[in-house]
Amino acid sequence: MGLVAILDTPEHIATYAVHPAHLEVHKMREELCDDTLAYDLEF
Numbered sequence: 001m002g003l004v005a006i007l008d009t010p011e012h013i014a015t016y017a018v019h020p021a022h023l024e025v026h027k028m029r030e031e032l033c034d035d036t037l038a039y040d041l042e043f
Contacts (some may be wrong), residue, residue, distance in 0.1 A: 001029055 003025060009015060016022055029036065 001033060003029075 005016060007016060008025075
């Protein structure tokens, strides 16, 4: 499973973290995956 989120500003991370669509994917990931690997890249 993979997810890419492109956010315009660091402030958008807080909004993204509690967004209902993100929470649904987070719930699905917890049900399907044993481990998580996350990267934050700034360009």
